[in-house]
Amino acid sequence: MKLEREHKLRGRVVAAAEAVLADQGYVSAIDVLGAIGWLDTTTLKRWQQSRIPCLEAGIQTREERIAEALHLLRDWATEKHLAPSETEYLAKTPARTPLRFSTSGDAAREGLYRTHWLRQDLSDKQVKRIKAASSRPPELVVVQSLKSDWTCHRCSGSGDLLIMEEPGPSCLPCAGLGALVFLAAGNATLSRRAKAKSEVHAVVVRFSRARKRYERQGLLVHPAALHEAERELGLIPTDPPSPP
Ligand SMILES: [Zn+2]
Numbered sequence: 001m002k003l004e005r006e007h008k009l010r011g012r013v014v015a016a017a018e019a020v021l022a023d024q025g026y027v028s029a030i031d032v033l034g035a036i037g038w039l040d041t042t043t044l045k046r047w048q049q050s051r052i053p054c055l056e057a058g059i060q061t062r063e064e065r066i067a068e069a070l071h072l073l074r075d076w077a078t079e080k081h082l083a084p085s086e087t088e089y090l091a092k093t094p095a096r097t098p099l100r101f102s103t104s105g106d107a108a109r110e111g112l113y114r115t116h117w118l119r120q121d122l123s124d125k126q127v128k129r130i131k132a133a134s135s136r137p138p139e140l141v142v143v144q145s146l147k148s149d150w151t152c153h154r155c156s157g158s159g160d161l162l163i164m165e166e167p168g169p170s171c172l173p174c175a176g177l178g179a180l181v182f183l184a185a186g187n188a189t190l191s192r193r194a195k196a197k198s199e200v201h202a203v204v205v206r207f208s209r210a211r212k213r214y215e216r217q218g219l220l221v222h223p224a225a226l227h228e229a230e231r232e233l234g235l236i237p238t239d240p241p242s243p244p
Contacts, residue, residue: 006068012036013072017117021082026118026130028087029101032073033059038066047099048138050091050166054100055113063103070112082117085131089114092138093165094175094200140202142172144217146209161204161220172220177202180220190229191219198225 016035020027033039043058052058059066077084089099101113116134118127140163148158153167154174162169163177172178182204183194195201198221205214230236 006072009065009068010072010076013069014076017073017076021117021119024130025122025126026085026116027073027077027082028116029070029073029113030055033066033069036069038069048089048092049164050093050097050099051164054103054105056101056103067109070109073117074112074115077117081120083120085116085118085134086111086114087116087131087134090137092140094140094163094177096137140177140200142177142202142204142220143169143214144204144206146207163202177220179222181223181226182218183221183226184218185216186218190233190235193229193232194221194226195219197228198222201225 013032013036016032017027020031020035024031030039030044034041034044038059038061039055043052043055046052047055047058056063056066089101090096091099100110102109116130118130122130142161142163145158145160145162148160150158150162150169152158152162152169152171152174153165154170157171157174159171161172163172163175164170165175172180177200180198180200180202183191185191200222202220204217204220206217207213208215227236231238
């Protein structure tokens with residue numbers, strides 16, 4: 001009975017892994033758990049924002065079954081000679097703390113989650129691109145509130161902009177983002193440059209009642225980064241040369 005169940009699970013894990021691998025050139029435990037229907041995107045988002053203590057806390061499947069799936073993925077990837085690549089998962093919070101996967105916190109189990117399996121036939125350039133994309137810190141998301149009916153969990157203040165944290169919404173000054181300025185979407189080149197120059201930046205979204213989804217409004221960037229980008233693009237006069 002147990003063997004038959006494991007055999008069935010193996011079929012599902014392998015089919016999911018094959019499909020993801022073909023699509024993106026590598027496959028991770030998170031991809032597979034999502035593809036077999038054990039991990040939904042809402043839970044994944046809550047976990048990325050550190051709103052649940054660990055990923056497994058948001059998965060309904062029993063811990064032993066999850067472990068079976070993780071081992072099946074590793075065995076299949078090893079058989080296929082895929083190249084393991086350890087990837088750090090960081091929280092989408094200003095502190096960017098490393099995220100925890102398992103309830104137990106067991107090092108081997110965490111490792112199974114963190115490993116991305118890469119196809120061997122990828123070019124060096126493709127491998128580099130995949131690794132860079134995986135290790136890029138996740139984008140911070142700031143929400144433009146429709147009504148200021150929320151309370152900052154630190155200072156009990158409110159306002160137009162908030163960032164979701166584990167205990168609840170926080171105002172930007174309390175989250176350490178108070179120095180950033182808003183750059184409305186519209187000039188893609190300016191946005192791209194200002195973002196690249198700004199060590200800390202965040203995407204600003206607002207909920208559209210009509211479309212029932214969050215829509216991008218612009219960016220929050222450092223004022224100096226914005227100034228420099230505007231100057232480079234000739235949008236503001238260059239600084240006058242300093243007097244001799
Ligand atoms: Zn506050």
